[in-house]
Amino acid sequence: MSRAKELTKQLLRQFVDSFDTILFDCDGVLWQSNDVISKTPALIAKLRDMGKQPLFVTNNSTKSRRQYMEKFAKLGFKVSENEIFCTAYLAAIYLRNILNFQGKAYLIGSPGMQEEFKLFDINYTGTGPDPVAGEVEDWVKIPLDPEIKAVVIGQDVQFSYKKILLAATYIRDRTVSFVATDHEGRHPHGAAKIVEPGTGSIVSAVETAAGRDALVLGKPHKFMVDLIKEKFTLEPRRTVMVGDRLNTDIQLGKNADLHTLLVLTGVSKLSDVDSNLESSDPTDRECIPDYYIESLTKLTEYLSDF
Template sequence: MSKCNLLTQANTAKLVEDIDTVLFDCDGVLYTGGHPVAGSQEMLQKLRNMGKRIFFITNNSSRSNRQFVAKLNKLGFPAEEAEAVSTSWVAAWYLKEQNFKGKVYLVGNTGMAEELDNAGIKYTGLGPDVAEEESIWDTVDNSHQIFPIDPEVQCVLVGFDQHISFPKLLKAASYLKNEKVLFLATNEDPRLPLKNAPITMPGTGCIVSPVRIASGREPLVLGKPNTPMFDSIHEKYHIDPAKTLMVGDSLKTDILMGNKCGLKSLLVLTGINSLEDAKSVMNSSSPDVQQQAPDFYIEDIGQFGQFL
């Protein structure tokens, strides 16, 4: 199938006939700036009436699945917890799949902690950890241990943490000196998608990067565009990749994950990437960049609903 096709009334019928499951990225797709995209709620209801399975997936690690569903419901999107897939939940799922028995050093938030609690996984590090006024360098030499190493810590998990600090970076990198300690990251999004906002909100990638640099280690990134997020849905709900559509606004995360996992992909133009971006990656000489090209594109998700 050729790439980057405009989704029309004519080809929508064939696309919908070929799928039984739809994965929706949310911010920039179903809502923007905290407001639902016009027609998005009606579109979801039409898909449900047609018997399609729906999942809401997000790289945002600041909420547990329960909190994620509460946000969706507040915005007018009826959803159940079984339909929500946050990277907070994926992290806990992955550790359970690995039969993890140790403790996690968590550079994260209460949503991530909730999912670890639900999975029965111990953790430490939640909340503020601030250096004393006196310079930490005055107390450091080759024999000095600034903090007690917890021998139970067998994983460093990094997600969105508004309390990121030097002591947290110090502890995360120190635990990762042990090569047997897992290094996991929920995602590496550089910033939150605040379109036309007067501020820039740094994303989880800005927190993962200093831990990577300090430790000299590469994390396993669980969120889009990597495959563990889809693997978690596939393993739990047994969905067929060939009959699944990934809908997103980001070529580098949503569309790339869909293509990596053998899904059909639809780019909406209400978020991060434009049609010019999509055509650029499609015409790239790099196979890796070409893998970001969507099967279809459409102006907005409400228009998709009009074609159903």
């Protein structure tokens, strides 16, 4: 396995001819938090003109597809709702279509996840603030909801000790499903000094208390690609996955047999590619993108001559 190739202007024709469908991660790729990465809306428009199908695959579980639509529009992108595959949607559709879910979900998640659950007519409880009250002797008597048949975890800024307790208690029953949107430990915050904890940190707390691992639906799990295949024609060898994280985006590409392009505007650096090449873990060693490019701004500029 060799190091990723830089996607230069010389390699552009070969790259463009290699795909019909192009999957984009969003944060760190098309935008950084609320700032669009220059010229990426033009890139999406240009790809459509060229007959390519852009699709959007994000592990972020804080927004519904509708909320993502609003964000895309606000940042100047022309995107339709059915092109968006976010993990709030993924969790709801997994429960509805794969588990044929009846009963109620204990949901550690965001208002965006609630919106998707409502759209799919899934009963849930657990969202919003839930701090402890009283002593441990009181919690022992905490009322449990016998209708709970799944624990679902996404990003939740109101995560609390009591939520760990309830989630871990519900999944003691092995017939209760245990799913998570993603396992990202943290999110970068540009120049800001803070570490924004990801869903992965919440999931780890519950997994440790429960002694049981969640089924993680988001990237790099190929469920995202399976879902796309139900709605779009997707030929893996004619598809490129574009992302900023090796262990989610690029790994998804490998898991689903797609071509891969790493952009350097987000989490992973070229030095991380080198670390993967030298890793003792075979999964890391396999996780090398086919191409890398500094940013999609550069790709937009290259494509302007096409």
